[in-house]
Amino acid sequence: xxxxxxxxxxxxxxxxxxxxxxxxxxxxxxxxxxxxxxxxxxxxxxxxxxxxxxxxxxxxxxxxxxxxxxxxxxxxxxxxxxxxxxxxxxxxxxxxxxxxxxxxxxxxxxxxxxxxxxxxxxxxxxxxxxxxxxxxxxxxxxxxxxxxxxxxxxxxxxxxxxxxxxxxxxxxxxxxxxxxxxxxxxxxxxxxxxxxxxxxxxxxxxxxxxxxxxxxxxxxxxxxxxxxxxxxxxxxxxxxxxxxxxxxxxxxxxxxxxxxxxxxxxxxxxxxxxxxxxxxxxxxxxxxxxxxxxxxxxxxxxxxxxxxxxxxxxxxxxxxxxxxxxxxxxxxxxxxxxxxxxxxxxxxxxxxxxxxxxxxxxxxxxxxxxxxxxxxxxxxxxxxxxxxxxxxxxxxxxxxxxxxxxxxxxxxxxxxxxxxxxxxxxxxxxxxxxxxxxxxxxxxxxxxxxxxxxxxxxxxxxxxxxxxxxxxxxxxxxxxxx
Ligand code: NAD
Numbered sequence: 147x148x149x150x151x152x153x154x155x156x157x158x159x160x161x162x163x164x165x166x167x168x169x170x171x172x173x174x175x176x177x178x179x180x181x182x183x184x185x186x187x188x189x190x191x192x193x194x195x196x197x198x199x200x201x202x203x204x205x206x207x208x209x210x211x212x213x214x215x216x217x218x219x220x221x222x223x224x225x226x227x228x229x230x231x232x233x234x235x236x237x238x239x240x241x242x243x244x245x246x247x248x249x250x251x252x253x254x255x256x257x258x259x260x261x262x263x264x265x266x267x268x269x270x271x272x273x274x275x276x277x278x279x280x281x282x283x284x285x286x287x288x289x290x291x292x293x294x295x296x297x298x299x300x301x302x303x304x305x306x307x308x309x310x311x312x313x314x315x316x317x318x319x320x321x322x323x324x325x326x327x328x329x330x331x332x333x334x335x336x337x338x339x340x341x342x343x344x345x346x347x348x349x350x351x352x353x354x355x356x357x358x359x360x361x362x363x364x365x366x367x368x369x370x371x372x373x374x375x376x377x378x379x380x381x382x383x384x385x386x387x388x389x390x391x392x393x394x395x396x397x398x399x400x401x402x403x404x405x406x407x408x409x410x411x412x413x414x415x416x417x418x419x420x421x422x423x424x425x426x427x428x429x430x431x432x433x434x435x436x437x438x439x440x441x442x443x444x445x446x447x448x449x450x451x452x453x454x455x456x457x458x459x460x461x462x463x464x465x466x467x468x469x470x471x472x473x474x475x476x477x478x479x480x481x482x483x484x485x486x487x488x489x490x491x492x493x494x495x496x497x498x499x500x501x502x503x504x505x506x507x508x509x510x511x512x513x514x515x516x517x518x519x520x521x522x523x524x525x526x527x528x529x530x531x532x533x534x535x536x537x538x539x540x541x542x543x544x545x546x547x548x549x550x551x552x553x554x555x556x557x558x559x560x561x562x563x564x565x566x567x568x569x570x571x572x573x574x575x576x577x578x579x580x581x582x583x584x585x586x587x588x589x590x591x592x593x594x595x596x597x598x599x600x601x602x603x604x605x606x607x608x609x610x611x612x613x614x615x616x617x618x619x620x621x622x623x624x625x626x627x628x
Contacts, residue, residue, distance in 0.1 A: 147233075150180035152330045154351055155337050156189055157196030158344025163189060167323055167351070172239040172471045173461035174506035179237055182326035185350040190318070190360040193348035194367055197289040197316035200345030205286045205314035207341065213263040215339045216312055220256025222335050223249055230300075234328045235462035238299055239470040239508070240425050242463060252304040252332070255592050255609075259312035262611065266313070278626045284618035286314035287392060288368030291361045293354075293382070295374045296473055297428045297531075299325035300332055302396075305592070306371040307332075309613035311347070318348045318367065320358050322374075324473060326351045354378065365389045371608070371616065372396070373430075375529075376601055383604060394605035394616050396430070396597060398529045399557035401587045402550040403433035404572065406543065406563035407441035413584055414442075414562040415449045421560065421586035422535035423454070423513045426472050430602075431558045431580070431588035435526055436537045437546045443539055447517050451497045454513040460504045471508040472532050478509045481532030485514060488525040493536065494518045521549050543568050551577045556599030558587040579603060 153160040163183040171177035185193075204212075223230065231246030238245070268283035290310045294303035303319060310317050321329035333349035336342065350357055358378075362370055362385040369392035372382045379395040386393040403421055405414045421433035438446050462470040472478050478501075485499045499514030511533055519526055519536040526536055540546035550559050550572075560582035561572040569583045579598035580590060590596050595607035606615040 148180070149178065150182060152180055152182045152326065154183050154185050154189065155333045155347070155349040156185070156193045157348065161189065163352070167326065169237055169326055171236050171508070172473050173236070173463065173508040175508060176506070177236070179327055182330065182351050184323070185352040185357050187356060187360040190350055190352075190357055190364070193318045193350050194289060194361075194364050196345030197318050197348055198366060200343040201286065201288055201314075201316035203343045204311070204316060204346040207343070209263050209266070211341045212312070212314070213260045215341050216256050216260035216263060216308060218339060219335055220253040220260060223253030223256060223332075227253065230328070230331050232463065233331060234299055235470070237325050237327045238296065239462045239473060241467045241470050242465060244425060245462065248298055248301050251592065252300045255301070255304045255308045258592055259308040262309070262614075263312045273624060278624055281623050281625065283621050283623070284313070284614065285621050287617055287619050288315060289366070290315045290317050290617065291364070291367045291370040292317055292319040293358055293361065293370065293372045293374065294319070294321050296322035296324040297425065297430070299328035302373045303329065304332070305596075305609055307347070309617050310371070313614065313617040315617055316346045318350060318361060320350050320352060320354075320361055323351060323353055359385070362386055363389070367391055369393070369616065379604065392616070394608065395603060396608060397602050397604070398555060399430050399432070399598065399602050400435060400527065400529060400553045400555045401431060401433050401558045401578070402435040402437050402553075402560070403587055404540070404546045404550060404559075404561040404563075405436065405438045405442060405446055406546070406561065406565065406568055407439040408564045409442060409562040410564065411442070411445060411449055414446055415453055417560060417562055417584070417586040418450050418535065419453055421588045423457070423469055423533050424588060426470055426511075427533040427535070428473060428531050429588050431590065433560065433587040434530055434535055435521070435549075436535050437540050437549050438537055439546065440539050440541060443537070447496060447515065447537055451515050454515055455497050457513055459502045459510050459512050461506050461508060469513055469533055471510045473509070475509060477532065478511060481511060481530055481534060484525050484528070484530045484532075485516070485534060488516055488519060488523055488536065491523050492518060493523065493525065499534065521552055527553070543571070547572065547575055551575075554600055555602045557602035558582060558598070560585060560587040579607075
């Protein structure tokens with residue numbers, strides 16, 4: 147593969163910056179993927195101005211053409227998911243199947259929103275005054291700043307970019323600097339769409355504190371959709387509020403999976419493995435707290451620990467790998483510090499949490515299970531974002547529910563139970579935006595809303611038809627004939 151430098155896509159041109167960043171494979175530190183141009187604040191401004199100039203002509207492009215552009219991007223992503231998924235796994239570290247799945251899913255987002263282009267219906271009403279008719283239509287918001295995290299380098303951005311374009315907006319996208327290749331590859335596909343006016347879509351790779359900050363402080367954008375940590379999300383909220391720019395935030399989490407005494411043990415273990423450890427636990431939907439009824443506790447933790455000990459930890463690109471590396475040396479050190487602090491506070495490490503010597507030199511940690519933890523421990527309050535789950539014992543359903551909700555976050559929550567009444571009450575009373583019954587907390591669809599409560603989200607929901615709320619502005623027109 148070409149090692150670059152890979153450039154930014156601004157106003158319909160590939161442009162270099164003053165510096166570059168080096169993209170390193172977290173599974174193999176000797177593997178340099180390439181050099182990527184870092185944009186500067188001036189280029190953020192150019193991208194925003196290009197987007198402003200192009201947005202109107204994109205919004206006026208016929209719906210059929212708009213549909214075709216989005217469909218073509220989606221089709222290409224799906225057709226190339228094996229190749230692009232490999233590159234995504236190489237730079238982010240997730241196992242190959244997850245990398246390919248992410249690219250394929252990104253394609254599905256585009257084809258889903260291609261179809262939404264053709265479903266843009268308005269409403270009409272009679273006025274309370276005779277002889278006057280009212281029409282209510284949705285118009286694009288304008289220029290949307292998209293800021294995405296590294297853990298789903300393509301999907302988290304696509305679930306913003308696809309609806310933004312579908313509803314006639316222009317986009318300026320700042321991806322996470324740790325994973326520039328997936329961003330560049332998507333931009334390259336978008337750049338070849340002849341019917342997308344130059345400037346409608348812009349890629350600006352750069353540092354969050356500089357390029358991201360310049361974008362959120364811009365008075366020339368109309369909306370920012372951000373996915374990332376709570377701390378940065380708060381900065382985005384403050385900066386956009388100052389300029390009265392529309393803002394949507396998808397943030398951190400501390401998701402609970404409740405395992406009731408009547409749970410099917412296999413289902414519970416499978417859900418805990420998939421929810422806690424896929425993507426090396428680096429998912430906003432990860433089940434980092436396992437709240438387990440005391441009557442099933444010992445059987446559950448033994449069965450889960452056995453499964454975890456048998457998992458293959460290794461390079462993302464190795465077909466046999468079940469748990470890839472974590473994303474960086476800094477992330478690895480942070481996860482280890484969390485585990486050590488929890489052990490100091492009385493938690494017992496039943497398995498994992500050790501560095502793994504794989505065939506290549508990467509940031510590998512074996513999947514860890516901590517028991518004897520309680521919900522007040524820091525490890526159960528703060529995001530760990532690694533292959534670590536903590537078990538908290540619950541006396542009964544009420545206790546499990548109270549523990550589930552005792553967190554500042556509220557993205558997903560799950561329960562494993564055969565009881566209809568417990569499932570029903572959990573569905574209604576869990577303070578989370580997405581609730582899973584007899585399923586892992588991770589793993590969501592693209593045609594329905596996604597988002598959280600409390601500090602996990604801010605603003606309207608993403609995905610499905612609900613995305614329309616964020617990417618459109620409502621206009622009410624009164625018409626009197628003659
Ligand atoms: P992060 O907040 O560090 O960075 C996210 C993005 O913000 C990056 O592109 C970064 O460069 C940029 N950024 C940093 N400082 C900025 C600033 N001052 N102004 C503007 N942009 C700035 O998050 P991360 O480490 O990349 O991702 C992990 C976090 O994302 C976790 O907290 C995870 O839970 C969250 N996440 C949430 C969801 C969700 O849907 N709720 C999905 C995926 C990830």
